[in-house]
Amino acid sequence: MAAVASPQRERRESRPSNNTRHPTAPSVMSVNGHFANMGEKPSREQYEHGIQVINENQQFNPILPQYLSFEKVSPVGFNYHLISVFGSQSTGKSTLLNYLFGTEFGVMSEDDRRQTTKGIWMSKNKKLHSATDSKSMAENILVMDVEGTDGRERGEDQDFERKSALFALATSEVLIVNIWEHQVGLYQGANMGLLKVVFEVNLELFLKNSKSNPRSLLFFVIRDHLGTTPLANLRNTLIQDLTRIWSGLNKPPGLEKSKIEDYFDFAFAALPHKILQPERFVSEVARLGTRFREGHRDPRRDPLRGDQEFEGGIFLPEYHRRIPADGFSIYAEQVWEQIVNNKDLDLPTQQELMAQFRCDEIAREVLVGFDETIMPFEEKQAEGIRLGSQQIIPGLGAAMRTARMKTIKNFETEASRYHKGVYARKKAELESKIDGRLKVLFQGQLSAAHKSGVRDFSDAVTAAVKAGQKKGASYDFAEIVDREKKTALSKYEKEARGVLVEGAPWSNYKQEMSLYQKELGEVSGRLRRDEMRRLATRVERWVRSRLGESVGLEFNALGSGRGGSGAPDTGERESEREIWDRIWTVFMKTVDEAERRFTDRAKSFDASSGEVEVGLWRLKRKSWGVLRAKIEEEMMEGNLLLKLRENFEDKFRYDEAGVPRIWRPTDDIEGMYTKARESTLTLIPLLSRFQSSYTSSPPPLDEWIGNTPSEATPADEEDLTPIGGVDEDEGKSLEEEMTILSDAKRQDITTRFKKTADGVYVEAKRSAIGGMTQVPLYFYGLLLALGWNEIVAVLRNPVYFIFLILIGVGAYVTYTLNLWGPMYQMANAASAQALEEGKKRLREFLEESNAGRQAVAMSGQEDILMRKLNGNGKAKVRPGDEAEDEEEEI
Numbered sequence: 014m015a016a017v018a019s020p021q022r023e024r025r026e027s028r029p030s031n032n033t034r035h036p037t038a039p040s041v042m043s044v045n046g047h048f049a050n051m052g053e054k055p056s057r058e059q060y061e062h063g064i065q066v067i068n069e070n071q072q073f074n075p076i077l078p079q080y081l082s083f084e085k086v087s088p089v090g091f092n093y094h095l096i097s098v099f100g101s102q103s104t105g106k107s108t109l110l111n112y113l114f115g116t117e118f119g120v121m122s123e124d125d126r127r128q129t130t131k132g133i134w135m136s137k138n139k140k141l142h143s144a145t146d147s148k149s150m151a152e153n154i155l156v157m158d159v160e161g162t163d164g165r166e167r168g169e170d171q172d173f174e175r176k177s178a179l180f181a182l183a184t185s186e187v188l189i190v191n192i193w194e195h196q197v198g199l200y201q202g203a204n205m206g207l208l209k210v211v212f213e214v215n216l217e218l219f220l221k222n223s224k225s226n227p228r229s230l231l232f233f234v235i236r237d238h239l240g241t242t243p244l245a246n247l248r249n250t251l252i253q254d255l256t257r258i259w260s261g262l263n264k265p266p267g268l269e270k271s272k273i274e275d276y277f278d279f280a281f282a283a284l285p286h287k288i289l290q291p292e293r294f295v296s297e298v299a300r301l302g303t304r305f306r307e308g309h310r311d312p313r314r315d316p317l318r319g320d321q322e323f324e325g326g327i328f329l330p331e332y333h334r335r336i337p338a339d340g341f342s343i344y345a346e347q348v349w350e351q352i353v354n355n356k357d358l359d360l361p362t363q364q365e366l367m368a369q370f371r372c373d374e375i376a377r378e379v380l381v382g383f384d385e386t387i388m389p390f391e392e393k394q395a396e397g398i399r400l401g402s403q404q405i406i407p408g409l410g411a412a413m414r415t416a417r418m419k420t421i422k423n424f425e426t427e428a429s430r431y432h433k434g435v436y437a438r439k440k441a442e443l444e445s446k447i448d449g450r451l452k453v454l455f456q457g458q459l460s461a462a463h464k465s466g467v468r469d470f471s472d473a474v475t476a477a478v479k480a481g482q483k484k485g486a487s488y489d490f491a492e493i494v495d496r497e498k499k500t501a502l503s504k505y506e507k508e509a510r511g512v513l514v515e516g517a518p519w520s521n522y523k524q525e526m527s528l529y530q531k532e533l534g535e536v537s538g539r540l541r542r543d544e545m546r547r548l549a550t551r552v553e554r555w556v557r558s559r560l561g562e563s564v565g566l567e568f569n570a571l572g573s574g575r576g577g578s579g580a581p582d583t584g585e586r587e588s589e590r591e592i593w594d595r596i597w598t599v600f601m602k603t604v605d606e607a608e609r610r611f612t613d614r615a616k617s618f619d620a621s622s623g624e625v626e627v628g629l630w631r632l633k634r635k636s637w638g639v640l641r642a643k644i645e646e647e648m649m650e651g652n653l654l655l656k657l658r659e660n661f662e663d664k665f666r667y668d669e670a671g672v673p674r675i676w677r678p679t680d681d682i683e684g685m686y687t688k689a690r691e692s693t694l695t696l697i698p699l700l701s702r703f704q705s706s707y708t709s710s711p712p713p714l715d716e717w718i719g720n721t722p723s724e725a726t727p728a729d730e731e732d733l734t735p736i737g738g739v740d741e742d743e744g745k746s747l748e749e750e751m752t753i754l755s756d757a758k759r760q761d762i763t764t765r766f767k768k769t770a771d772g773v774y775v776e777a778k779r780s781a782i783g784g785m786t787q788v789p790l791y792f793y794g795l796l797l798a799l800g801w802n803e804i805v806a807v808l809r810n811p812v813y814f815i816f817l818i819l820i821g822v823g824a825y826v827t828y829t830l831n832l833w834g835p836m837y838q839m840a841n842a843a844s845a846q847a848l849e850e851g852k853k854r855l856r857e858f859l860e861e862s863n864a865g866r867q868a869v870a871m872s873g874q875e876d877i878l879m880r881k882l883n884g885n886g887k888a889k890v891r892p893g894d895e896a897e898d899e900e901e902e903i
């Protein structure tokens with residue numbers, strides 16, 4: 014056994030030979046049977062010897078996932094292989110694996126033959142692949158070094174043996190059985206015991222799973238093959254032994270007839286003595302190693318009849334346990350837990366559990382990316398809702414679609430390798446989770462689009478109406494509404510379509526769209542009602558101005574010059590009597606015209622017949638109000654008195670032809686006055702009541718306005734003043750409504766009018782007397798008759814006649830030179846001056862003559878006057894003064 018080893022081999026073997034295995038792997042080491050320092054960051058050194066998956070205390074190493082990640086195995090899905098090596102203790106298993114896969118499992122020192130491998134170790138193939146190797150195959154081979162059976166340390170206890178065999182079978186594709194050549198054929202030997210265990214647990218394990226029964230490859234590596242017995246013989250011996258073991262197995266019911274080939278394929282290889290033929294050993298091991306890295310073996314080859322099996326890959330797809338690499342740790346842990354706790358190892362259940370666990374994990378991972386994209390939008394939307402200013406979020410749809418697609422795709426990539434049912438369920442869960450959140454965003458966006466759409470629609474219609482009004486042109490309201498509605502709908506649809514997420518069950522906006530449409534309809538209805546109201550106001554204004562004018566004219570006609578009492582009971586009187594008929598006719602005409610205008614315009618709004626009916630009803634009521642107000646205004650006391658006076662004056666002071674009368678004392682002023690006054694007085698009762706001159710009944714206001722339309726809302730009735738005879742509830746009768754002047758007022762007006770008429774009469778009387786200063790015509794005739802002689806004398810005398818002609822010529826010249834005015838003024842001034850002078854003279858003369866008369870009178874009165882002067886020379890004027898004086902004298 015002298016060591017003839019290569020330097021490389023020496024290095025490999027010497028490292029762990031200090032008997033302290035894996036000294037540089039603290040985090041995967043078991044300290045007193047427990048895993049420790051697991052939180053440290055993994056390093057190459059740390060995993061130099063791989064990882065102890067199960068320690069000697071049968072504990073599972075929880076940092077296995079880190080190791081697999083570290084070795085970059087986790088993301089490879091199913092693209093990896095797992096090989097376990099079994100065999101008696103210290104049969105060079107670790108040595109074999111190290112040679113085959115470049116691993117650095119601890120190898121027992123030559124001097125101290127103690128068990129070295131404790132529990133189960135795992136390491137990734139480190140052999141660089143050759144040009145012929147399948148790269149991925151070579152890279153992703155995981156090897157498990159299982160604690161040797163038949164261990165002296167554990168005595169005859171087969172417990173761990175069974176557990177590790179179960180674990181290896183549940184996870185590995187290939188089981189390398191490492192035996193010494195001299196052990197072949199030793200049916201009672203440790204190896205056969207091990208194989209028996211393997212077969213038993215295999216049956217136990219796959220009993221429940223017979224449908225998808227995974228096969229395994231038992232790869233016998235015969236060590237220290239001297240070459241004297243050909244491998245074929247050894248193989249036959251082994252196969253015979255295996256068949257015997259199989260047939261001796263206590264098979265569970267239903268599997269009694271099962272054959273060993275149903276579960277296992279076999280491969281055989283023999284290696285020369287490592288110590289005695291080191292170089293051959295190395296070369297043979299190297300050859301053997303290539304088989305593990307060549308990918309798939311030809312499945313058609315009969316495993317039981319092969320030759321020296323150094324050729325061809327060994328991994329068949331059917332060996333694969335179909336555990337995705339990233340789920341291996343959790344699967345292995347669950348399996349181990351079941352094994353350790355002696356529970357029935359139900360692999361499908363374990364796979365399902367693993368699938369659940371992993372799918373949840375994957376879902377969590379993919380949701381991180383989803384959150385990163387979607388959360389900012391969610392926050393934005395939530396803030397909008399909180400502040401009550403929900404806005405359309407730009408770019409939301411694209412983000413939603415990308416996030417959903419990516420999340421689901423990532424999940425699919427990772428999780429689809431797992432149990433189909435679990436995967437499908439978890440995918441649905443994930444979808445419902447993300448769709449739930451996306452739906453909120455979707456609906457939020459739709460609601461924002463709805464709100465802003467309605468707002469914009471209302472604003473746009475209002476603006477268009479205003480612009481139409483400004484231009485003065487008649488605009489078509491219905492057209493505006495229609496156009497803006499189309500714009501609003503297409504905008505909404507665009508926004509809604511923008512947030513559609515393909516594949517999401519909620520991704521349709523039909524219902525929301527119809528709600529939106531409905532609201533647009535309501536808004537346009539409201540806008541139309543506003544517009545109708547505006548129209549009604551416009552028409553009412555028109556009615557007011559028209560009625561103001563025409564009714565005003567009617568009342569003015571009462572006071573205008575129509576001739577007076579000279580034509581009693583003629584057409585004028587008739588026309589006065591018919592004032593209310595005319596007003597009613599004018600009113601009806603005006604309202605008819607207004608109604609026509611209103612209806613025409615309302616039609617262009619697309620207003621319903623009910624709305625038009627309400628509008629017309631309001632218009633009639635309002636119009637009556639306008640008329641009533643106008644009448645009130647005209648019949649205000651001052652106005653009425655003025656009208657009566659004018660009416661009276663017209664009748665009294667103008668003749669039938671409308672010419673003003675000039676009163677003569679001979680005129681029958683009194684008679685005319687009485688007639689005119691009586692005629693005007695008849696107006697007062699006439700004007701007191703709005704009634705037909707023919708039937709003496711009030712106009713049929715109630716019939717004309719009609720009943721309140723059923724579609725009228727309280728808002729429609731809000732600003733309407735109650736009308737007697739129409740609004741029964743108001744307790745005002747039609748009679749009252751038509752009463753313009755109350756009795757008391759009538760009395761008052763009558764009295765006041767009479768006084769005014771009296772004033773006019775007195776004035777007329779006075780003017781009749783004043784008219785007497787005029788020279789009567791006969792006077793001129795008298796003058797001509799009496800002065801005839803003088804006229805003839807002047808015409809016959811040539812001197813007088815020439816003088817007359819000269820005066821005529823002078824007058825003519827003065828006229829042509831337009832000098833009459835100045836001359837008249839001069840003459841006026843001269844005469845005024847002369848008059849003034851004359852007056853002055855006369856005043857002087859009168860003063861003088863008065864002074865003479867006073868002088869004569871003074872002489873007789875002097876003593877009396879003297880006597881009346883007091884001591885101070887002051888005259889005593891008052892009679893009482895005399896007595897005073899007398900007293901003073903006493």
Ligand SMILES: Nc1nc2c(ncn2[C@@H]2O[C@H](COP(=O)(O)OP(=O)(O)OP(=O)(O)O)[C@@H](O)[C@H]2O)c(=O)[nH]1
Pocket residue numbers: 026101102103104105106107108109119120121122123124127128129130131160161236237285286287288
């Ligand atoms: N004769 C012989 N000895 C070998 C061979 N391979 C390895 N050895 C020696 O056998 C001893 C045990 O080797 P290991 O590789 O530790 O054996 P093991 O089966 O892994 O041992 P445990 O892990 O303790 O079960 C070491 O001293 C090796 O040098 C071989 O092919 N022939």
